[in-house]
Amino acid sequence: MDAYLSKEEIAAYHPYKLQEDGLTPKQRAQKRMQDLDLWTDKQYMGRRWGIGCVALEITQRCNLDCTLCYLSESSEALKDIPIEEVFRRIDMIFAHYGPNTDIQVTGGDPTLRKRDELVAIIRRIREVGMRPSLFTNGIKATREMLEELSAAGLVDVAFHVDLTQERKGYATEVDLNEVRLEYINRARGLPIAVYFNTTVFDGNFHEIPKVVDFFVQHSDVVRLSSFQLQADTGRGVLAERGFAITQASVADQIRKGADCNINFDLADIGHSSCNRYGMTLVSDGKVHDLFDDPTYIRKVINATAETVFDRTNKRRALESIIDTVIKTPSLLPESAAWLMKKGWEMKGNLLKSKGKVNKLSFFIHNFMDACHLEKDRVDGCVFMVATKEGPISMCLNNAKRDEYLLKPIEIQKEGVVQFWNPITGGFQKNAPEKLTVEHTRKTARGRTKEKIEAERLAARATKTADVKGQAETTQS
Ligand code: SF4
Numbered sequence: 001m002d003a004y005l006s007k008e009e010i011a012a013y014h015p016y017k018l019q020e021d022g023l024t025p026k027q028r029a030q031k032r033m034q035d036l037d038l039w040t041d042k043q044y045m046g047r048r049w050g051i052g053c054v055a056l057e058i059t060q061r062c063n064l065d066c067t068l069c070y071l072s073e074s075s076e077a078l079k080d081i082p083i084e085e086v087f088r089r090i091d092m093i094f095a096h097y098g099p100n101t102d103i104q105v106t107g108g109d110p111t112l113r114k115r116d117e118l119v120a121i122i123r124r125i126r127e128v129g130m131r132p133s134l135f136t137n138g139i140k141a142t143r144e145m146l147e148e149l150s151a152a153g154l155v156d157v158a159f160h161v162d163l164t165q166e167r168k169g170y171a172t173e174v175d176l177n178e179v180r181l182e183y184i185n186r187a188r189g190l191p192i193a194v195y196f197n198t199t200v201f202d203g204n205f206h207e208i209p210k211v212v213d214f215f216v217q218h219s220d221v222v223r224l225s226s227f228q229l230q231a232d233t234g235r236g237v238l239a240e241r242g243f244a245i246t247q248a249s250v251a252d253q254i255r256k257g258a259d260c261n262i263n264f265d266l267a268d269i270g271h272s273s274c275n276r277y278g279m280t281l282v283s284d285g286k287v288h289d290l291f292d293d294p295t296y297i298r299k300v301i302n303a304t305a306e307t308v309f310d311r312t313n314k315r316r317a318l319e320s321i322i323d324t325v326i327k328t329p330s331l332l333p334e335s336a337a338w339l340m341k342k343g344w345e346m347k348g349n350l351l352k353s354k355g356k357v358n359k360l361s362f363f364i365h366n367f368m369d370a371c372h373l374e375k376d377r378v379d380g381c382v383f384m385v386a387t388k389e390g391p392i393s394m395c396l397n398n399a400k401r402d403e404y405l406l407k408p409i410e411i412q413k414e415g416v417v418q419f420w421n422p423i424t425g426g427f428q429k430n431a432p433e434k435l436t437v438e439h440t441r442k443t444a445r446g447r448t449k450e451k452i453e454a455e456r457l458a459a460r461a462t463k464t465a466d467v468k469g470q471a472e473t474t475q476s
Contacts, residue, residue, distance in 0.1 A: 006372040011397055013336040013378070015390030018095055018237060024318045025050025025097045033270075036380045042298055043268040045382050047305045052269060052382030054093050054391055055135075058086055058121055060405065062108045064137050065445045066164040068199050070234035070367070072401035075108060077223055077443040079425030083117050085409050089386040090124055096391055099129040100308050104158070106135035111145065119152045126153025127173035131311075133158055135197075137165060138179070143186045150190045155311055158195035159183045160224070163204045164238070173198075173207035184221045191312040193223040201230040202242045208250065212257025212362075219282040219358040227254070231367035235446025245309040247276050247364050253361050254278070258287040262362060266291035268302065270382035273374070276364040281342075283357045284349035288342070290359075297333050303328045314359075343435070406435040 004014075023031065030046030033039040045052065060075035093101060110118060111134075125132040133156040134141065134149060146157060161179050163170070170176045180196060181366075187194045198204075200210060208227065215225045227250050230241035253266045262278040269275040279290040291297050300321075307324045310316040325335050343350070350357070368374065373395060381393035387404040397404065408419040408431045418427040421428050422434055437443070444452045 002373070005372065005375055010396065013392070013396055015387050015392040015404075016096065016384075019362050029149050029444050030191065033380065034262065036271075036376055038268065038380050039047040040269060041264055042294075042301065044301070045268075045380075047302070049101075049382075050097040051101060051384055051391075052275075053384075055104045055106050055383070055385045055394060056086070056089060056093070056121075056125075056388050057107055057385065058105060058118070059108040059112050059113045061110060061112050062137070062445075063139055064109070064165045064167075066199070066236060067166065067238045067447065068164045068201060068230055068234075069446055070231070070236065071445070072405055073444075073446060073448045074402055074405060075235070075437065077437045078405060078422045080113055081409065081422070082411060082420055083120065084411055085125055085388070085420070086117075086121055089388075090121070090128060090130070092390065094128050094130060098263070099350050101130045101225050102155075103130050103132050104135045107126045109140070110134060111136050111140035115145070115148075119148055120197065122154050123152040123282055127194050131155040131234055133195075134185045136160065138186075140182045141183075141476075146165075146187055146190055146192065150192050154192050154360055156193040156195055156223075157187055158197055158204060158224075160197040160199075162198045163234075164199045164201060164398075173209050174214075180214065181218070184218050188221050193311040194221050195224040195226060196222060197226045198335075199228050199230060200241075201238060202245070205242075205245055205249075205253065208253035209257030212254050215360065216258055216282055216287055217285060219360040220356075221358065223445050224361045224363060226363040226365060228365045228367060231395075231398075232369035232371070233367065233395070235448065237450055239449055239468055247273070247366050250364050251276060251278075251428055252429040254364075258362075259268055260287035262287070262289050263291040263294070263376070265362065266297055271322070271377045271380040274366055274380075275382065276366075278362045280362070281346070281357050283346055284353040286346075286349045287360070288346055288349075293338060293341075298339050299331060299334065300325070303331055321410060340367040367398070368395045370395075373399060379385070391395065396430075407435070408432055408435070410431050 021128045026046055026318060030039060033043055033046045034193045036462050060071060060078045093103060105121060122132045132154055134154055135158045138159045154338050161176050166180065184194065196215065200208065214224045229245055230238065231251065232240045258280065262280060264276040264278045267277045269277055281288045281290055304321060304324045307320050309320055325331050367379065374434055378393045378396050383394045384391035385394050386399040387397065388407065405422060408421055411418055411420055413427060418429065419431045420427055421432060423437060439448050439452060441452060
């Protein structure tokens, strides 16, 4: 059997439908992990969550054109889906996964959506009892916008900054720390957790340690740094990654930058080929691994499975852990011993920092190439995208985005069913039979842009040659 899904197998996959099986989202996730042999005593899926997170794409437009963008070639030509449809998808996610589900409000870049609609979307997610995160390249995410979104219920902001974005004036990944610092200062002091996403590719792999060191030095604000490995999917022009970039080599680069032997094998988040997670404490700029005692930490993971951490407030998050440990008397002696050991290990740093400690987590996300999808990973996926028809694995969605994007959306308007056309942005009585995008230089991005540019240059060269030929003919 081929290791990868064939085109026919990919086509046969569809978004998850709501199941009437009497199971809770967590029980369903546990069953999914068990069926795939992924259910271990360190598996978060099905223990802590019904799903890792769900991406809610509220626009397909973006103000950048990353060389490894996962979006479809069609994206820039598509209008933003109607707000009623966004709200319907929020309710659909809740029906699938329940309260406290982490929703990545993303795109495209979500800040390109009308401001009042973006605020309303964040508010709606929070009101139904789920947790909204803003996934943005940060260009339009001003302090004022972050304040407004925070007031509406935003829980986290994840800034995507790296060399694949080709921001003008930044030649190295370390140069981009200037942008990262500006974003940190925009979010500083707000009750939201700050994350950074970095795509790892051949052009920045060697700089990861220095980027990690930057996050360590700013761990008073940065709570999580996620590294996403280059994948050949979407409109990105860089295609497949080099052999040097693996989960193990990226983990080593992170350890090097943190100057700490971070354990990336203690927590399972779905499939271990997809996700690796490490958690550390930082005091006085020195990193200490939190997952250094697997037996004890596994017990804590189990004991806190039902605990909901408030990521908007460090003190409340810590109180939730203490409360859970106190309510689990069997854990008390081990917790006391672990705390003493950790305190002793960190004593010098704690003294110098006057007791200041920050939590900093690292995530390694290994997206798959669109034509190299592995069945067990897709089936065990913890990262869904909310399509019109239901949630679907992000890697699978990336492999066939247009199938969901280039479809009219049925919406009840004034008591009548109408069809919203993603290309015109208008409503019509009947569903259009087929939707195709005719690209212009304005809407072309990624690979299509390269193709259109090459055709334009070839046409210009032909025209120049013709003119030259005519001139020579006239002279002779
Ligand atoms: S299948 Fe893809 S999107 Fe899902 S968890 Fe694995 S790498 Fe992530």
